[in-house]
Amino acid sequence: MNSISNAADEQTARKAWNGQRRSLWSGILFGMGCIAFIDEVVFHQLLHWHHFYDRSTTSAGLVSDGLLHAFSWFASVASLFLLADLRRKKSWAIKRWVSGLLIGAGFFQLYDGIVHHKLMQIHQIRYGVDLTIYDWSWNIAGALLLIAGVVGLFASGRHSSSAEQKAFKDE
Amino acid sequence: MNSVSISLASVAMYTHTHINHSGMNSADQTASQFMLWLPLIAVAIPLMLVYIGAAYWTSKTYRSWSKARCLLACAGIAVCAAAVTGPLAQAAHHSFSAHMLGHLLLGMLGPLLLVYAAPMTLLLRTLPRQSSRFLSKILRSRIVMFIAHPVSAAILNVGGLWVLYHTDLFTLMHRSNALYVLIHIHVFAAGYLFTASLLPVDPAPHKVKLNIRVAVMIMAFAAHGILSKTIYAFPPAGVPNEEAQFGAQLMYYGGDAVDLILIILLGYRWYRSAGKETSSSPIFVRKTVKKGIHR
Secondary structure: OOOHHHHHHHHHHOOOOOOHHHHHHHHHHHHHHHHHHHHHHHHHHHOOOOOOOOOOOOHHHHHHHHHHHHHHHHHHHHHHHHHHHHHHHOOOOHHHHHHHHHHHHHHHHHHHHHHHHHOOOOOOOOOOOOOOHHHHHHHHHHHHHHHHHHHHHHHHHHHHHHHHHHHHHHH | HHHHHHHHHHHHHHHHHHOOOOOOOOHHHHHHHHHHHHHHHHHHHHHHHHHHHHHHHHHOOOOOOOOHHHHHHHHHHHHHHHHHHHHHHHHOOOHHHHHHHHHHHHHHHHHHHHOOOOOHHHHHHHHHHHHHHHHHHOOOHHHHHHHOHHHHHHHHHHHHHHHHOOOOOHHHHOOOHHHHHHHHHHHHHHHHHHHHHHHHHHHHOOOOHHHHHHHHHHHHHHHHHHHHHHHHHHHOOOOHHHHHHHHHHHHHHHHHHHHHHHHHHHHHHHHHHHHHHHHHHHHHHHHHHHHHHHH
């Protein structure tokens, strides 16, 4: 009896951990999809600061941009199906998910700002102006998002692991 | 998206001016407009009737065929026919935007609608037993398995487009009728194969893992987007710059729209199958066992 009950506990704990991990990944994917969508809507379509194609683009830049675009398009949809699955299985860890969202968004913003805009020169944030302030605010915003996400992740990790331990002691 | 709507408007304008020759009275105009649509109707209606007829006749012996699939088939046939005959196809001879819109319909939207119409299942139950056995034998053969694999289907699909727009093939296509027909058949067939390999609706004897399908999907979508940007930068021979830029953006954003539908359908399939797993997974079984013990 006892061993069965222990095995069941182990399964429950594993399920909880699985839910935590999946919540984090769903958040990361959603963050990446979200920020890419905001980038497309605000900077390409509304402000017209970004260009569809910038003549200075290298082919490596074109490939990287294309892959990232396709991936983020996929990620925004996939993350929501993951989220629906987590909610159905009642194992959605909201704090993990939000931390993931911030990490995904911050990572994408930094990658876009440093690798795409500066290293590969695919396109700039804006044309015909001094870029310094735009580049710095772009990348600092990305770094802040990323840091907030990592802090949130550690906070939620400690919180949930203590809650889990408490649950184990209660049993 | 702005420029896409402009380019769509330009296609509409083009067909409109093309139809409205000066010096015609309204009866002549109606007649010429009808003549423009006639080949489209002549191609689409018989195909639709064949599908609906097969669905109707086989429903007498087998389970009744879904009306939604009939509707999807008709929509798919109409979309594909519009790309190869009628006003849009006429305009595509001169306008690159119209050509690109035609390719979106024939290579992406039409195949998607037709894949969901499950034509192979219908064909298998319509054919006499012996020929249907023969057909399913072919479908299970190694060569079909190879061609219908997501990787080869994606290469045939996007690779074919790459060859079309970045070699002399595009110019040659407008000179030779046979080549024109062949390329359009390829665009449709490759689009259908690609869609069916990612989202099998007809029974697929060779199942491919979800993660492979997802990886191929992302790579193919990326290649499609990159190709449209290279068309924007380096137009095919004989296409004016501005025209190519409209067409390229139409390809990029139109492709994204159809890609979104594909991603949602694939995601929904995963969600459904993940739900089936839950009810029989060890976690679920143990949980019920545990409940039993506590009671």
